[in-house]
Amino acid sequence: MSVPAIPAADVAALRQWVDAHTQDMLDDLGDYVRLETPSDDLAALSAGRDWVLSWVERRLGPPAAIRTEPGGAHGDTVVLDYTGTQDGADAGTVVVLAHYDTVWPLGTLGELPFAVDGDVIRGPGVFDMKAGLVQAVWAVLALRAAGLACPPLRLVLNGDEEIGSPASRPVIEDSCRDAAAVLVFEASADGAVKTARKGVGLFDVTLTGVEAHAGLDPTAGASAVTALAEMVTALTALTDLAAGTTVNVGVVSGGTRRNVTAGSAHAGIDVRVADQAEADRVERAFTGWRPGDPRVTVRLDGGWNRPVMARTPAIAELFERARSLAGQLGIELRETAVGGASDGNFAAALGCPVLDGFGAVGAGAHARDEHATVSGMVERAALAAAFLTSLTAP
């Protein structure tokens, strides 16, 4: 396919403008990182949400519409709609996904303070994914400063991504349904954007047998623990490393007493699959599995926490567009399929064109050496700006 190039002068102008505002970006990022937002701390999350909202409004002005979906036991999800510039208003809505929660518990900032040392930026959540949101906002500012067209934007900010997005998932799906493109400003993988991701299934199996005294009446009972043992072997055997499928029975429990045939047993299972065919195969095997003793009943709970994100032609086209614009910026943009799932999986499962990992350059997500780079922030903010404006081209 051919990608419409945008004038070299515009690309250069965007890059220069972002470059000249590097310190402003870092200041914003510093303020954002200094407000800790662990996924499991509601008070911290709501303070973080308030800061993000006031900061976005300060930078981009009041949105055309704003909607807050309470997260209940989890962080709230906020959806902000910005109309495009006049010359970009006809373009479809571009959704920006950015979670504001981090994996880091309150107080991490004490040991891992926000710091910029040369090109390296450190601090809890700096790479995953606070720098990403800052880049997205500054990309829009760069477009405005350069007088370039910007499509209508919808910012979806959630506070429960790191725990699987239980509350925000329907809001994300609802917000993405009519999107022309969904940009996930999650951290890149060694600079590469993500055009495919594995799906993740979280299943719980409860087995119910018949309790009996094992010594006095050994045949009267039907052991849920024996059934569990059969099940662990059968389900683990579904693992097919070459196909990208792993089935891990990570947690088991069962029974009450040593001398009692177990009346119940439970297993917690994590499944990773690389494509839908494998997801179907595993699911069929899970629902079809029966214990050797028919008196033991099976209940299967849970399901696909994050559906498979396949590299559809629409996703490939978005990547090709980004790669071509990156080339104009002197960046060799690459794509990858490795790495865990994200909210991009939800949008992709709806058939939306998704570009994931469009955020920070750096490394160490969820690890103590987490860092982003200053040069990466500048380069990717300029790229995001060029990308957004390219979507307004007829």
Next chain:
Amino acid sequence: MSLPPREYTVVGAGAIGGTIAWHLARAGHPVTIVDTDADHARAIARDGIVVERGGVRERQPVAAALTPEEVSVPLRRVLLAVKAHATDTAAGWLAAHLAADGYVVSLQNGLNEDLIAGHVGAERTVGAFVDLFADVVAPGVINDGGAGAIAIGEMSGAVTERVRELAADLSAWGPAVVTANVAGYLWAKLGFGAMLTATALADDAMGDLLDRHRPAGHALVREVLAVATAEGIILEPFDAFEPTAYTGPAASPAGADAATDRLVAWLRTQTKTRSGIWRDIAVRHRATEVPTHYAPVLAAADRHHIDVPVLRALLEQLAEVEAQPISMSESRLGVLDAIATKEAAR
């Protein structure tokens, strides 16, 4: 400049070749680049080599950048930095273009010296061990991740004027020393490299994976180093890797664990958390050099009748992951652990 300028030819302007050429040229040596990619050679001839350090890009012109067909004069000092699988072709070409008193030094990973000597003769082959953190980040742009070490030596072990000169000139890049035991470094790096290669089977930090999968890591090192020992190699330590902790009379399980602790701690200080092999597979979508690097190891293992089951399993798994990067999984290291544990129990 304190040293007299000397003409160098760098064959293969990738990450290693480009970095070394950049530093030599910057130190005032006339450097000629030879690269089979005509566009790449043109770009270097026009723009020089760009090296990025700490986010800052610096341009360095070179004396010339040519394709092999454009080379007309005999070459004296050749630094060979092509990918390992291109060594045979490059060395064959060099046989026709190397001056009678010239030499070729392999700035590559793996055991390439015998192959090169087969083409140009042992007396025109100089050995080298290169431990260098560089990466091509954009066309013509190399990220210089900092200096590790270079050790240079004659295959015979003799210390000659030409290796002294070369080491002195390469000091423009970083720590470059003369050694009588290049093979000792190269084999040690293959042992260490086998552990790092295993971490490319999953998408997580090298240090963390090595820490969690010690049975596999230790077995891989021991297998490779056992072959080295059978070959009569005296192993040399480098960076944070201590081969004698894993093999030989001073080795013990506790000592190996302590050495791995230090290695893991060192890996965790690196800004790059993934290996170059991981990048080749996950990001660059190209075949790795690993099978080429370990082909001589497997051949030597066969010669000495040494079993290397974990290494063989690693290479099989790597081929699967290369074919389908999304199938990276930490379970793969679990499989290697299981093979290693079963072997240890025998």
